[in-house]
Amino acid sequence: MSESTTAQGHGDAGAHGSEPHASNKTYVLIAVVLGVITAVEVMVFYIEALHPVLVPILVSLSATKFALVVSFFMHLKYDGKILRGLFIGPLAVAAAIILGMMALFGVFTG
Amino acid sequence: MSHDATMEHHTATGVPHRKLLMWTFIGSECMLFGSLITAYLVYRGRSVTGPYPEELLNIPFITVTTFVLLMSSLCMVLALSAVQRDSRGGSRLWLLMTALLGLVFLGGQFYEFSHFVHEGLGLSQNLFSATFFLLTGTHGAHVAIGVTWLLSLLGLELRGKLGSEHAEIVEVAGLYWHFVDVVWIVLFTVIYLLVGV
Numbered sequence: 001m002s003e004s005t006t007a008q009g010h011g012d013a014g015a016h017g018s019e020p021h022a023s024n025k026t027y028v029l030i031a032v033v034l035g036v037i038t039a040v041e042v043m044v045f046y047i048e049a050l051h052p053v054l055v056p057i058l059v060s061l062s063a064t065k066f067a068l069v070v071s072f073f074m075h076l077k078y079d080g081k082i083l084r085g086l087f088i089g090p091l092a093v094a095a096a097i098i099l100g101m102m103a104l105f106g107v108f109t110g
Numbered sequence: 111m112s113h114d115a116t117m118e119h120h121t122a123t124g125v126p127h128r129k130l131l132m133w134t135f136i137g138s139e140c141m142l143f144g145s146l147i148t149a150y151l152v153y154r155g156r157s158v159t160g161p162y163p164e165e166l167l168n169i170p171f172i173t174v175t176t177f178v179l180l181m182s183s184l185c186m187v188l189a190l191s192a193v194q195r196d197s198r199g200g201s202r203l204w205l206l207m208t209a210l211l212g213l214v215f216l217g218g219q220f221y222e223f224s225h226f227v228h229e230g231l232g233l234s235q236n237l238f239s240a241t242f243f244l245l246t247g248t249h250g251a252h253v254a255i256g257v258t259w260l261l262s263l264l265g266l267e268l269r270g271k272l273g274s275e276h277a278e279i280v281e282v283a284g285l286y287w288h289f290v291d292v293v294w295i296v297l298f299t300v301i302y303l304l305v306g307v
Contacts, residue, residue: 024191031184035177038298042173045303055307062299065180066292073187073288075281082123083133090137094144098151105152 021078030072037065132282136289143293146248147300150241157236161229163305168222175218176298179253182211183291186284193267196274201267205280208287209260212253219250242301249297252290259283 022030041061044050050057071077076084102108121127185208192200223243231239263283266272272280 024188027184027187027191031181034180034183038173038177038180041299041303042169045169051306055304058299058303062295065295069183069288069292069295073183073291074285080125082125083129086130086133086137087140090140094140097141097144098148101148101152107152107154 021075022072026072030068034065034068037061126278128278128282129285132285136285139289139293143245143248143296146241146245147296150245151300153237153241157238159236161226161231161235163238163242163301166226166229166231167302167305168225169302171218171222172298172302175215176294178211178218179215179291179294182208182215183288185211186287190277190280190284193272193280194274194277198267198270201272202264205260205264205267209257209264212257212260212287216250216253216257219246219253223247246297246301249290249293252293256283256287256290259286 041058044054044057044061070087076087121130123130185204189201189204189208192204223246226239233243234240260283263272263280266276
């Protein structure tokens with residue numbers, strides 16, 4: 001049996017500096033939270049009074065869901081710095097390009 | 111101990127090669143989807159002919175397919191857990207469930223695209239249609255590849271070739287699947303929930 005793959009399982013420390021992964025109970029809890037956040041997002045969408053602050057609310061909720069999936073389901077919370085860097089680096093560049101291009105095209109100024 | 115496992119313990123980075131490769135690929139995919147999201151956002155609201163997104167996007171329907179994709183991610187981690195525990199029944203069940211939920215999502219996307227075309231929103235009808243179909247179509251192609259990958263893993267399991275010693279290949283497939291999920295988390299907000307902003 002591959003020791004490195006077994007180490008991805010429950011209770012064992014990773015062979016490459018990773019911590020033990022979450023339990024199935026935690027995964028189910030995360031999925032429930034993701035479902036609830038999605039429901040809240042849609043509720044916010046339909047509440048007229050919240051429309052002036054719709055963007056920050058929805059972006060925050062979406063970012064929370066994103067972080068939960070990446071941290072727990074993709075195990076990045078438990079993995080080493082190399083893998084975090086491989087993901088967060090390009091993600092930051094992509095986000096900077098999106099925001100930069102939106103600014104250049106006048107999306108923020110209308 | 112397998113040859114692969116021995117090699118993984120002696121990689122220069124200390125990270126298994128397959129996993130390192132998948133995370134590198136996911137990094138490049140961030141850039142790909144970043145460019146497509148950029149195109150969608152900078153052309154948003156600049157269509158000069160209809161149909162316009164406000165007239166077509168069906169939020170309740172997409173909320174259901176979004177929920178389906180989120181739950182497929184749960185099934186995927188449970189599949190990995192089952193493979194790691196050498197639970198053959200669990201491995202089959204959760205791999206099958208993940209693939210099925212992926213297929214349900216694809217079915218929903220096919221329905222949505224068909225409805226849009228029926229309503230006169232062809233691929234090159236306006237700036238919204240061009241950027242929308244390119245972005246969501248690219249994501250859908252990723253889901254289709256993921257479903258094919260999952261079904262191939264299920265095939266291995268059914269032939270008794272997916273034990274805990276192969277958990278790493280399931281983990282790598284899972285990384286891909288979860289990435290497809292996080293991309294949709296972003297698209298759901300950017301395309302659908304922020305449609306009127």
